[in-house]
Amino acid sequence: DTAVSQTPKYLVTQMGNDKSIKCEQNLGHDTMYWYKQDSKKFLKIMFSYNNKELIINETVPNRFSPKSPDKAHLNLHINSLELGDSAVYFCASSQDRAPLVTDTQYFGPGTRLTVL
Amino acid sequence: AQKVTQAQTEISVVEKEDVTLDCVYETRDTTYYLFWYKQPPSGELVFLIRRNSFDEQNEISGRYSWNFQKSTSSFNFTITASQVVDSAVYFCALSDRPGGGYQKVTFGIGTKLQVIP
Numbered sequence: 001d002t003a004v005s006q007t008p009k010y011l012v013t014q015m016g017n018d019k020s021i022k023c024e025q026n027l028g029h030d031t032m033y034w035y036k037q038d039s040k041k042f043l044k045i046m047f048s049y050n051n052k053e054l055i056i057n058e059t060v061p062n063r064f065s066p067k068s069p070d071k072a073h074l075n076l077h078i079n080s081l082e083l084g085d086s087a088v089y090f091c092a093s094s095q096d097r098a099p100l101v102t103d104t105q106y107f108g109p110g111t112r113l114t115v116l
Numbered sequence: 117a118q119k120v121t122q123a124q125t126e127i128s129v130v131e132k133e134d135v136t137l138d139c140v141y142e143t144r145d146t147t148y149y150l151f152w153y154k155q156p157p158s159g160e161l162v163f164l165i166r167r168n169s170f171d172e173q174n175e176i177s178g179r180y181s182w183n184f185q186k187s188t189s190s191f192n193f194t195i196t197a198s199q200v201v202d203s204a205v206y207f208c209a210l211s212d213r214p215g216g217g218y219q220k221v222t223f224g225i226g227t228k229l230q231v232i233p
Contacts, residue, residue: 033221041205043223056220059187104151105199105211105221107161 003027004108006091013081014112020077021111023091031055032074033105034066035090043090049074080114088112118128118143120210122224129198130232137193139208145169148212150184150191155226156204164206167191198231205229 004025013019025032033056034046048056051067063079078085091108119142129135141150152164165175167184175182179196195202205226214220 041226041228043207043226045221048220088159092161104163104166106163107153109160112159 001086004091004093004106006089006108006111008111009109010112010114012116014116015081015083017081018077018079019081019113020075021089021091021113022073022075023108024073025091025093025106025108026072027093027095027106029093029095029106030071031081031094032068033092033094034076035092035107037088037090037110039087047074047076078113080111083115086113086115118210118212118214118222119221120188120208120222120224122206122208124227125225126228126230131200132197134194134196135198135229135231137195137206139191139193139206139224141189141191141208141210143210143212145214148210151207151211151221152182152191152193152208153207153209154204155207157233161207164193174192175177175183195229198229200231200233203229203231 007022011019033048035042035043036046046058047062047066049068051071058086065077067075088110090110091106094105121140121205123138126163148169150167154162154164165182170183172186181194183192207226208224209221211221
């Protein structure tokens with residue numbers, strides 16, 4: 001069983017379209033994340049949700065809107081796609097049990113988004 | 117502010133050589149965690165190690181070893197007797213809780229390791 005799964009794995013679309021990437025984790029974790037990895041391999045956090053509540057929202061255009069229907073899912077919706085949105089998007093989850101405990105983040109396989 | 121510096125962007129070694137990947141971090145928190153992840157050419161991110169700030173003991177796992185030194189804010193990663201399968205991008209990451217809130221993870225830019233047969 002895959003611990004953190006993302007769909008689709010590849011997404012090719014035209015500029016201006018709206019698209020969604022789905023993420024699901026079956027680890028029972030409380031916290032989920034979205035990361036963007038650009039063409040230079042730089043990994044940057046975009047959002048983090050803990051028990052369906054948004055806790056980290058980095059400087060990301062408001063065309064990006066995360067949605068967490070339950071703590072096992074964190075979907076990423078992107079409106080009006082731009083060329084610069086082309087990247088690999090990784091979902092991750094961690095337990096994040098207590099204020100002074102930081103648990104390992106487990107990553108999904110990534111979604112390669114190409115905007116034409 | 118949190119920061120992770122991996123000064124080596126690319127390293128090439130010949131198979132069976134030892135190689136050390138450097139990681140230097142900055143944080144204001146006294147409690148924090150450090151990680152190494154491997155990203156092979158296939159693209160997935162593979163967890164290698166987690167170390168908390170109170171545990172400076174070095175760790176060895178097979179051909180992999182990690183040297184954590186708080187005095188120099190470094191968490192270096194050594195691969196002994198490198199193999200072609202070790203070719204990947206390696207990320208060092210820092211997790212802390214800015215302002216005592218929820219954890220935030222900051223990644224370094226990664227070091228691309230190429231092991232030449």
